[in-house]
Amino acid sequence: MKLFLTGILLTFGHLALAQQDFHTILPEGKIPLDFTQRSTFKYDIDRASISEDDQRFDRENKDKFYLESNFGIDDFLSSGRVLFNDPVTNYLNSVLYEVLKDDPQTRKEVRVYAVKSHVPNAFATNNGMIFVNLGLLAKLENEAQLAYILSHELIHYREQHVLNSYVKNERISDGRDGYKGFSEDEKLIAQSSYSKELEIEADAKGFDIYKGTAYSKDSMDRIFDILGQADQLLLDSEFDYAFFEYGDYRLPEKLKLTEFAQYEVNEAYDDEKSTHPNTETRRVNLQEQLAGVANKDGATFIYARERFDEVKRLARYELCRQYLLDRAYHKALYLAYDLLQQDPESVYLRKCIAKALYGATYSGWKESTREVLVSAEMQKIDHLLDAMSGRELKVLALSQLYPLYRANREDAEVHLMLKDLITRLQKDHTDIVDKLFASSGGEEMQYYQHAFTGLEGREELMTLFEENEPDTGTELYQKRKMRSEGTKVNSTLVLTPAYIKVNQRKKDMIRYADGEGVLVQMDDKIRKVSDKLKMDNDVLNVHDIDRDDITDFRSHAILNEWLNEKLGSGESTMVSPIHNEMMAVLDTYDQDYLTMVMAISVKEKVKDKGIKIAFTVLMPIFAPVTLPSLVSPKYTYHLSITFHGATESVAGGDLRAMKFKDTNSLMSSNLYYTLFKLKHGK
Structure with a gap:
């Protein structure tokens, strides 16, 4: 068994020497x-x-x-x-x-x-x-x-x-x-x-x-x-369930689906x-x-025909990534598995499978992907992910991530996922170290306990468990205290600012044209504020871009996908499946942090306006009281959030609501206050 597992690691090691076989498809050339x-x-x-x-x-x-x-x-x-x-x-x-x-x-x-x-x-x-x-x-x-x-x-x-x-x-x-x-x-x-x-x-x-x-x-x-x-x-x-099996690590029959639901396509629905x-x-x-x-x-x-086949191949490889971003982990797993049959040395595909299993260890993803599954193979995978306990699924994910880590310790996203998985395993299952690494003492072992038996690199894995133990109460207190004191950020990459102008007095409440005018000017405002604070910030704003700015456009595309997935997952500790892509963009701009800025300007509808006007006309003596209430209340909401790229943790945030109209000076003031807090760790 030790030789068998060593062979697996050697295979992954061989893959690490090869070039990454697929990179996400990106726009090229002059921007249309x-x-x-x-x-x-x-x-x-x-x-x-x-x-x-x-x-x-x-x-x-x-x-x-x-x-x-x-x-x-x-x-x-x-x-x-x-x-x-x-x-x-x-x-x-x-x-x-x-x-x-x-x-x-x-x-x-x-x-x-x-x-x-x-x-x-x-x-x-x-x-x-x-x-x-x-x-x-x-x-x-x-x-x-x-x-x-x-x-x-x-x-x-x-x-x-x-x-x-x-x-x-x-x-x-x-x-x-x-x-x-x-x-x-x-x-x-x-x-x-x-x-x-x-x-x-x-x-x-x-x-x-x-x-x-x-x-x-x-x-x-x-x-x-x-x-x-x-x-x-x-x-x-x-x-084939055997894809996940090796040595004495064998999936029990209860996890293997043998009877499948049959569906007929109803074209006359x-x-x-x-x-x-x-x-x-x-x-x-x-x-x-x-x-x-x-x-x-x-x-x-x-x-x-070769051109069609190549385009279709690119599309299918890219879809593995898209399924991961959309948290359809069962589909990402099966598609990557299918492609791996023709491309067995693909590091990209093996990582997609490991990332899919890692993502599936977080609860809640299934509720958004419930559907009728016609394919018997998809039913197998769906049943496997459903029937496994949280402990079993985490161990399976770990069994796929760890060889990838051993093959390339410089792969940041694999390392982060591995650390997060080990920490959660120990937090959710306090006996997991004994179950995986201690002798059975005569007790009958569960199948998952064989996952790392005889593994070359077992001692290193045990060290990773020791290094990533869940925080104690005292450690949690210290971390919360450090977070309350804030991280001092001297420079950040500001992603395309968002600005929405809403006038509830109008039938079409969203004022599109007004919002675009503000967005185009946002770059200048951010740079002026950054200069005042002596911060070396960069701005990626696709609302003000030239046709030759393909690097900025591609960078924005990746960061926008990363941010949508990060905010959409609802899991603060979860590592994004495109972490490495995001970090490559930050490296391009020599930044460690990423900041999102949003402003919403709202002009509210006046309640009971007709009654107040009539009251003012009929009884002018009350005009000093009623006239101010006829003026539409104006509010400006300002939101920002800053992430530390390497850890994907939140480094700072700001949320304020002000009863003021969104003037240029107010916008600049909000940006100044946000970046000031960021710089001084407030």
């Missing part, structure tokens, strides 16, 4: 104008297209649509998940150009971006952007299927479906066009019905575009098989309240169109 032009600029262009011949109600709602959609899309573009000039996006645009090779005008108007999301979806915007999620691309079988999906999305753009749907839904909600007196449920059904009409139109007219291409028409029917189970992770590899027609309807419509095509021959691939 879609990402750098101001939202207000785009909004002004769009609103100029509104016809004066439209009804006033429609003009107002088109204006509202252009405002909300431009700011919403720009937030999405700066989220860190949208790619450009990378191999995946370049391939998508190549296929799009092939589809539109006889339509040069539309080719000038549209462009495709890949999106780092596991959700199997594609969608088009009103201004010519088409987004294809990696989760959809990873499921397609060939280039022809991709060409059909792009043809479908082109119709959504060409026919302005997004705008028309928005205006129609507003008319239905307002009880216009014969919808007066409809219940909320009836209105929802009417809105869903209109949405399905648009989808059917996109299917039909999209096929008209597609049949004019050189792609094969015979592969189209399969696309609905794919879309019918798009939410499922259906892979080729059979999951009730779509009354759905935005899309059911699969049966779409399949029948397509088959009717295909029947009218005399020559169904064509190419499954126009570009080299």
Whole structure:
């Protein structure tokens, strides 16, 4: 057994000598104008297209649509998940150009971006952007299927479906066009019905575009098989429990699922309240169109198949990371396991499996990922993670993390996860050291107690347990006292400040344009305050970026993903699965800390305004009392939080609410106070 475990460590050691085989896909080259032009600029262009011949109600709602959609899309573009000039996006645009090779005008108007999301979806915007999620691309079988999906999305753009749907839904909600007196449920059904009409139109007219291409028409029917189970992770590899077993460490039969739930795909599901027609309807419509095509021959691939296969491979590798960030640990584990069958020396994939098990040791993640699992292999993994006790799952995660640590002790995220796991093991299970490292004394041993029996490096693991014992009461008191005294931070990297302006007196309460103006100026304010405090701070602000600032844009993308995962997990001690990526960004700017700053300006609605005005007019003597209450109260909320990158711990924070309007001087004052506290550890 000792030789067997030594072999495992040697395998991991060999992997450590190899280069990291995969790095997350990032944007490349010159930043497209879609990402750098101001939202207000785009909004002004769009609103100029509104016809004066439209009804006033429609003009107002088109204006509202252009405002909300431009700011919403720009937030999405700066989220860190949208790619450009990378191999995946370049391939998508190549296929799009092939589809539109006889339509040069539309080719000038549209462009495709890949999106780092596991959700199997594609969608088009009103201004010519088409987004294809990696989760959809990873499921397609060939280039022809991709060409059909792009043809479908082109119709959504060409026919302005997004705008028309928005205006129609507003008319239905307002009880216009014969919808007066409809219940909320009836209105929802009417809105869903209109949405399905648009989808059917996109299917039909999209096929008209597609049949004019050189792609094969015979592969189209399969696309609905794919879309019918798009939410499922259906892979080729059979999951073998032996992957986690070695020596005497054997999973008991109770953890191994032998009977599986059987599910049949219902293509004729009730779509009354759905935005899309059911699969049966779409399949029948397509088959009717295909029947009218005399020559169904064509190419499954126009570009080299190897290019499609490589793009699909990149998408699947990236999805392991995305599943981890979205805390879908069971899917991250199975996808990495599947890919490992073809790439057994991949350090990235082995780390994804270890990270998935580590993440699963934190309670609560399952509640957000409950779903029907069609795949028997996914049912196995789901059952394994569910049936294991907290102690057993932590030991399993430790058995995967420790060899990675031994293979590369410089891997910071593996080391942090290992330390956190060992600390929590001892805190939650006070007898764990005896169970794992002491002799049984004749007692029957539980299976997990064999996890490290005969392990080369066992003494080092025992030392790690000693070094990472949970804090005693006195130690906790000392740490709380140190935290109350604060960490003195002389420099930090400030991530894109957030600013929201809300006017509750207006129908459309969020004042988008006002907020953008403040954000663009935020860099200058932070730098001036930093100079006054003699702090060497850097600012990453994607609201004020040039097309050549690709390093800043990529850095922001990684930090934004890290921050969203960190704040979304709800677990203060949990180590992010992209810790190393975050630290690499901080190293680029020679910073140890990361700061998020947010401000919210609120103008509240005056309560009982009509009564107060009438009272003032009828009884002027009370004007000195009533007039001040007619002025809308103004509040400014200021929030900041600073993280120490290496430990991912909170180094400082600030939350204040002030009954003042958000003037430039107040904004500067808040920033000064925040950074002053940070510098002096207040």
